[in-house]
Amino acid sequence: MKDIKETLEFDKVLSFIAEFAISSAGKEKCLNAEIFEYGEKIKKELLLVDEMLKIYNKVDDAADFPLENFSDMKKLFSDSVFVLDSEEILAVAKVLQVSRLINSFFEKYSDLYPNLANMRQFLYLNRDFEKRVEKIFDKSGAIK
Numbered sequence: 001m002k003d004i005k006e007t008l009e010f011d012k013v014l015s016f017i018a019e020f021a022i023s024s025a026g027k028e029k030c031l032n033a034e035i036f037e038y039g040e041k042i043k044k045e046l047l048l049v050d051e052m053l054k055i056y057n058k059v060d061d062a063a064d065f066p067l068e069n070f071s072d073m074k075k076l077f078s079d080s081v082f083v084l085d086s087e088e089i090l091a092v093a094k095v096l097q098v099s100r101l102i103n104s105f106f107e108k109y110s111d112l113y114p115n116l117a118n119m120r121q122f123l124y125l126n127r128d129f130e131k132r133v134e135k136i137f138d139k140s141g142a143i144k
Contacts, residue, residue, distance in 0.1 A: 005035065025074060044115070051113040065105050066098045086141035093133035099123040100130070 005011070018030035036042045059065045073095055076088055084092070103123050110117035138144055 008035075010035065047115045048119075051116045055113065055116075066101050086137055086143070089133055090137060090139075090141055093130050096124070096126050096130050100125050100127060 014031050014033055017033075018027045021027035021030050036045065055065055073092065076082070076084065076092065100123075103120050103125060106113060106117040106120045136143060
């Protein structure tokens with residue numbers, strides 16, 4: 001497999017694709033992508049890409065599908081003991097909001113995007129946390 005990757009200059013292809021990622025986590029995922037050997041896996045992944053392209057080309061407003069609002073939370077939760085400042089708490093609340101909006105989108109359009117809609121199960125939703133943050137902080141992170 002290593003010879004195939006080198007022959008195809010797969011690392012250069014991945015680097016090119018990674019430049020289009022909208023988050024550091026997405027970029028990392030692109031750079032570490034693997035070559036699929038089995039037709040069924042390839043077909044499944046192509047269905048996901050096809051559905052996402054349809055969404056990307058169809059959505060006019062970020063309120064419909066928040067493509068630009070992804071944040072990398074891995075940095076915040078990398079240590080076993082941590083304290084979040086107000087900016088970080090707002091970032092967590094924003095990610096939860098994005099998860100909720102994406103979940104709602106796929107709930108509404110599951111018939112148009114069935115493969116992506118099936119992935120909703122991996123989203124973490126916590127509207128209660130979102131509401132609490134909204135009550136405590138203003139958008140700048142100052143306590144109300």
